[in-house]
Structure formats: C-alpha cells, structure tokens
Amino acid sequence: MTEGADRKFDATTRKRGRPKQMCQAEREALVLDCAIELFSERGLENVTMADIARRAGMSKRTLYDLYRSREELLGAGLSRMSRTLFRPLRPDEREASLEERLRILLTLNPDKKSPAVVIEMLRTVIAAARSFPEMGRRLSNMGPGQVASLLREELEHAARAGEIDLASEEISAAADLLVDMVFGDTIPCLLDPNRILRSPEEKAARRDRAIAIFLNGVRPRDK
Known part of the structure; x- marks a missing residue:
C-alpha cells in the first residue's frame, strides 16, 4: 500500500470509529446553552431536567452528574452570563481620560445571546426570587452591583488624582x-414583552450623554 493510500485508510478508519467524546467543560457549556434557551422560552417552572437532557442530547444521569x-x-x-457583562480596565487603559475610562467600564459586553434572551432570563429569576432569594441577591450583585463596584473604585482613584471633586462619602452614591x-x-x-429594546447605537449614545452630564457636575471648578 502506498503512503498516500495509508493516509487515506487512516482518515477513513478514524471517521468510522467512535465519535469524539466531549470533555466535562464542553458538556457543561452545552448543558448551560440548552438550559438558558429552555428557561427563556418557557420559564423555570415549566422546564424539567428531562427537558434539558433531551435538548442537550444526553441522559438524565449524565446531566445530574453535572x-x-x-x-x-x-x-x-x-x-456565566454575568462574567461577560462588564469588565475592569486593562493596564494599558489606565492612562486614558476619565471620560474614556468611564465609557469602558459602562460598556455592556454581552455574549452572543440576544438581548431578548437576557431579558427572559431576568424574568425567570425574578419569578423564582421568592422561592430562591439568594439567587435574586446574586443577580443584583452580578449586574448593577458589579458595575457600580467598578465605578466606585475608579471614582475614588479619580478623586485622589484631582480629576473630580467628590468627598469620599459621596462616591458610593455618585x-x-x-x-x-x-x-x-x-x-x-421586564413588564412589557413587546417593548422594543434600544439598539446598541442608542445604548452607546445614552451612555455617552450620561457620562458627559455626570462629569459636568463633579469636575473641579476654577475658583
């Protein structure tokens, strides 16, 4: 058998063999994708573990192992969704203007899921918050709480550098x-399923206007 025929035989043999097994991280990612889809479509109470296993193409036993x-x-x-929403400044961004630093911190960086899916997930959590209050608290900390924490740190840094005129006790509220x-x-x-969500361009324009108005109120004034 020639060398080229050997390679062709090996490739054919691999294709006919058992399919590549997913590692645990890949299985977890697949399950989360399927669960998020189902929760956003039906709500938590109308989705079973069997539904999720079926959507993911695995057994319930495998699902319960995860x-x-x-x-x-x-x-x-x-x-997982919250880890992509907001990010801290990178070292190379520290020398940017305060306006640009705030713009980076306040830029929503969602994953590939549509905003509608994110809204449906929020509705699901709110509906389940009475039965699972800790989950509701985690959601609050993941979104507004996370970006507010990043902003507090940056505003404290800006106040020390003289870029803004804010007392330390005012920074958290600011x-x-x-x-x-x-x-x-x-x-x-959340209340209106038919409400049209703002486009990325509209969100960016609102962010920039808000930052400009905010900085106009907190920058030092010449005496």
Whole structure:
C-alpha cells in the first residue's frame, strides 16, 4: 500500500470509529446553552431536567452528574452570563481620560445571546426570587452591583488624582447615580414583552450623554 493510500485508510478508519467524546467543560457549556434557551422560552417552572437532557442530547444521569437541579443550572447560567457583562480596565487603559475610562467600564459586553434572551432570563429569576432569594441577591450583585463596584473604585482613584471633586462619602452614591443614568429603568422592559429594546447605537449614545452630564457636575471648578 502506498503512503498516500495509508493516509487515506487512516482518515477513513478514524471517521468510522467512535465519535469524539466531549470533555466535562464542553458538556457543561452545552448543558448551560440548552438550559438558558429552555428557561427563556418557557420559564423555570415549566422546564424539567428531562427537558434539558433531551435538548442537550444526553441522559438524565449524565446531566445530574453535572448539575443537581434546575435552580443550580439557572444560577450557573446567570454566573456565566454575568462574567461577560462588564469588565475592569486593562493596564494599558489606565492612562486614558476619565471620560474614556468611564465609557469602558459602562460598556455592556454581552455574549452572543440576544438581548431578548437576557431579558427572559431576568424574568425567570425574578419569578423564582421568592422561592430562591439568594439567587435574586446574586443577580443584583452580578449586574448593577458589579458595575457600580467598578465605578466606585475608579471614582475614588479619580478623586485622589484631582480629576473630580467628590468627598469620599459621596462616591458610593455618585457611582449608583451614574449607573442609573446610563442604564435607566429596566422594569418597563421586564413588564412589557413587546417593548422594543434600544439598539446598541442608542445604548452607546445614552451612555455617552450620561457620562458627559455626570462629569459636568463633579469636575473641579476654577475658583
């Protein structure tokens, strides 16, 4: 058999063999994708572990080896989504203007899921919050709480550098205020399934206007 024929034979043999097995991380990612899809389509109470296993193409036993309950799956899905929402400044961004630093911190960086899926996940968690209050607290810390914490650190740094005129006891409230200015009230989006969500361009324009208004109120004034 020639060398070329050997290579062809080896490739054919591999194709006919057992399919490549997913590692645990790949299985977990697949399960989370399927669970998020189902929760956003039907809500937590209308999704069973069997539904998730079926959507993921695996047995319930394999699913339970990864996650013990729907609630654990929902929490894991939220945690994964939250890790992409906001990010701290990189070292090379520290020398940017304060306006640009705030713009980076206040830029929403969602994963590939559509905003509608994120809204449906929020509705699912809110509906389950009475039965699972810790999950509701985690959600609050993951979104607004996370970006407000990043902003507090940056505003403290800016105050020490003389870029803004804010007393230390005012910084926490100022960070919360800026978050509210940028993202607004999410309740109408949660209450109205037909509400049209703002486009990325509209979100960026609102963010930039809010930062400009905020900085106009906190920058040092010439005496």
